[in-house]
Amino acid sequence: ETGVTQSPTHLIKTRGQQVTLRCSSQSGHNTVSWYQQALGQGPQFIFQYYREEENGRGNFPPRFSGLQFPNYSSELNVNALELDDSALYLCASSRASGVRSGANVLTFGAGSRLTVL
Amino acid sequence: GENVGLHLPTLSVQEGDNSIINCAYSNSASDYFIWYKQESGKGPQFIIDIRSNMDKRQGQRVTVLLNKTVKHLSLQIAATQPGDSAVYFCAENKGSQGNLIFGKGTKLSVKP
Numbered sequence: 001e002t003g004v005t006q007s008p009t010h011l012i013k014t015r016g017q018q019v020t021l022r023c024s025s026q027s028g029h030n031t032v033s034w035y036q037q038a039l040g041q042g043p044q045f046i047f048q049y050y051r052e053e054e055n056g057r058g059n060f061p062p063r064f065s066g067l068q069f070p071n072y073s074s075e076l077n078v079n080a081l082e083l084d085d086s087a088l089y090l091c092a093s094s095r096a097s098g099v100r101s102g103a104n105v106l107t108f109g110a111g112s113r114l115t116v117l
Numbered sequence: 118g119e120n121v122g123l124h125l126p127t128l129s130v131q132e133g134d135n136s137i138i139n140c141a142y143s144n145s146a147s148d149y150f151i152w153y154k155q156e157s158g159k160g161p162q163f164i165i166d167i168r169s170n171m172d173k174r175q176g177q178r179v180t181v182l183l184n185k186t187v188k189h190l191s192l193q194i195a196a197t198q199p200g201d202s203a204v205y206f207c208a209e210n211k212g213s214q215g216n217l218i219f220g221k222g223t224k225l226s227v228k229p
Contacts, residue, residue: 004160033216035219040125041221041222042206042208042219042220042221042222043161043206043217043219044219045216045217045218048216056216058216090160090161092160105151105163105166106151106163106217107163108153108160108161108162109160110158110159110160111159111160
């Protein structure tokens with residue numbers, strides 16, 4: 001059973017640029033969630049994808065967007081990068097039986113560390 | 118790897134002692150709680166969970182206690198080992214919502 005894999009592991013961008021982060025979910029999982037973790041803080045929920053549609057969103061602006069593909073993998077896109085976007089971006093997968101996928105254990109990847117200069 | 122423990126509350130224990138990590142959660146409507154462990158350079162790893170219809174749940178060397186009256190959660194680790202050194206997060210979930218709300222975390226340091 002493969003776990004959650006994320007790429008790239010580290011990347012550096014400049015303000016105003018765009019970034020795409022990728023995530024492969026754990027085998028057997030159909031739901032993907034993205035979290036932002038600033039240094040010294042707990043992860044903050046960005047959004048969740050189920051059946052290729054956004055299924056819940058946290059307090060993040062529209063320049064944070066995502067996709068889920070038929071194989072359940074996912075992308076996180078961030079446009080017009082700002083310095084405060086520097087963080088560890090975590091992808092987590094879970095297995096949900098319905099649209100409302102609360103209360104399911106999330107399996108996290110190791111994250112993509114984004115630095116915005 | 119990155120230091121996820123900057124500016125976090127720290128608990129330092131001697132190897133072999135028991136550890137108790139506390140967490141105050143925010144939403145009285147939350148009905149599902151999870152403890153995660155995060156080692157430097159890694160993503161959070163599931164430890165144990167508990168639903169709001171229980172007040173105690175035990176795993177291997179770990180016990181979670183839930184006090185809904187005061188919205189308090191604790192994680193007890195028996196016979197703490199150096200490999201337990203990490204940042205520990207509690208997280209809560211409310212009903213059908215798909216997201217977890219994480220606490221700020223506690224850094225556990227185990228002295229050999």
